[in-house]
Amino acid sequence: MKVFLDTSVLIAAVIAKHDSHAKALPLLQRVLNGKDEGFVAAHSLAEMYSILTKLPPPYRHSPEQALLSIEENVLKYFKIFSLDGSDYAALIREAAAAGIQGGTVYDAVLLKSAEKANPDRIYTLNLKHFHAVAPESLESKLSAP
DSSP: OEEEEOHHHHHHHHOTTSTTHHHHHHHHHHHHTTSSEEEEEHHHHHHHHHHHTTSOTTTOOOHHHHHHHHIIIIITTEEEEOOOHHHHHHHHHHHHHHTOOTTHHHHHHHHHHHHHHOOSEEEOSOHHHHHHHOOHHHHTTEEOO
16 A cells, blocks of 8 residues: 655654554554555655654654654655645645645645655544645545554
C-alpha cells in the first residue's frame, strides 16, 4: 500500500514517550520493513527537525541527533514530494478562497504534497484539521493511525 505520513505521525513514531507512539510506530515500521511504500512532504522534513530540536528536555534532540533520526527513519525509506512555485501560488489562492487562516495553511501544504504523491492512505494525528482543508479527492484517504 502507498502511504503518506504527515509530520505528526512521524514525530509520534520516533519519540517513544509520545502519547501516540504505540499507534504511529507500526505505520513507520511497515515502511521501514518494505511492507508499505512511504511518502512524505518535503515540508515535513523541516517541521520534524524543528520539533525534534525544540522538544522539552530530556526529549530534545541535538541538531546532530535530529538529523540522524530523520536520515535513518525518513530519508532512507520515504519518497519526498515537494511543491514548486506554481503549486504554492495555487495553494494560497485556494486557501484564500476557502477562508483558511493561520497555521492551518501548513496542513494544506502537506495535503497538496500528498495529492502529488497519490497515496492510498494519508495518516495524520490531526484528522479534524486535515478534513477541514482536504480537497474532496483526498477525503476518503484520510485516516488516523
